[in-house]
Amino acid sequence: MRIAQVAPLYEAIPPHAYGATERVIHYLTEQLVRLGHHVTLFATADSSTSAELVPLCPRGLWRDANVWDTLTHHVRELEAVAQRAARFDVIHFHGDPLHFPLARRLNCAHVTTMHGQLLPVDHGPLFREFSEAPLISISDDQRRPVPEANWQATIHHGLRPDALALNESPDDYLLFLGRLMPQKRPDLAIEIARRARLPLKMATKVHPGETGYFREQILPLLEASEHFVDYLGEVGGTQRIELLANARALLFPVQWPEPFGMVIIEAMASGTPTIAFRCGAIPEIVEDGVTGFIVDDVDGAVRAIDRIDELSRVRCRERFESRFTSARMAADYLSVYERLLAPRAANDQIRELPRRRHR
Incomplete structure (x- = not known):
């Protein structure tokens, strides 16, 4: 499977110190590569990965004294993803939902893991507007403020x-x-x-x-x-x-x-x-x-x-070892990827059926 992992740019992958989200992305990416998938990681240039790295900025934005507006760098990241989207079977976004308008127009499967707190006043209208956006929660409790969103699964974090x-x-x-x-x-x-x-x-x-x-x-x-x-x-x-x-x-x-x-x-x-x-x-x-x-x-x-x-x-x-390994986490994500890809594969088979000749 050709998989893109799109990371926030605040810290390197893996983080040098603090950075829970970045640590999770690292463990997931490395496990997917270990399983034989072709993985592309969109992240900072100082990231360390077995995947193919698309570097977007020299270092984590929170560690660059010259950076003030982090949003501009994430907009550039989305353009880099859009330019390469045809190469992937599935694109996995992490973090802030800035990519929702882009994802709506992608011609490939995509999913978003929400890593932070969700608020009904803020995320409720967003999830209603983008009701088709497939989402992953990192706990069942995280979903509670916005249960009506297009939740695909709850996948607890894991590490090696x-x-x-x-x-x-x-x-x-x-x-x-x-x-x-x-x-x-x-x-x-x-x-x-x-x-x-x-x-x-x-x-x-x-x-x-x-x-x-x-x-x-x-x-x-x-x-x-x-x-x-x-x-x-x-x-x-x-x-x-x-x-x-x-x-x-x-x-x-x-x-x-x-x-x-x-x-x-x-x-x-x-x-x-x-x-x-x-x-x-x-x-x-x-x-x-x-x-x-x-x-x-x-x-x-x-x-x-x-x-x-x-x-x-x-x-x-x-x-x-029984609940929180990266192997379990990656298996759970692969199940979601495959489920999202299934309708596309079925449509491709229908398009490839030979046309009957009419007599």
């Missing part, structure tokens, strides 16, 4: 089993890892660690629009908690892997409809359980009492930390 290794002997610290934003409640992670009397390592990405929140709300907490909070900033590579593997537990005290939570399955692959608030897709991803604990507040999180040794890190790894 060898990307992270099981560690049965972790250190005695808690971990908060991800984007530092109000909805993910890093302040509550600090409060939970303080009340549990355990050290906390915080590895976070601060986006430009959230620097005020960090400076005004979080930095004072860090300064007041320096005796038990180790703030590391943004991390990637080996350091990120080791942080996940050596943590006693991952803290995920989100208070918003989290669409998935990629870091949870990365922790799971390391054998590290997650203590997460009951929001969004969390009950789909975390198996309460198996791969972590689902709680409703800070008190519940502190009590869960006292029970963390009841959970088997080996069992966490086993549940990752």
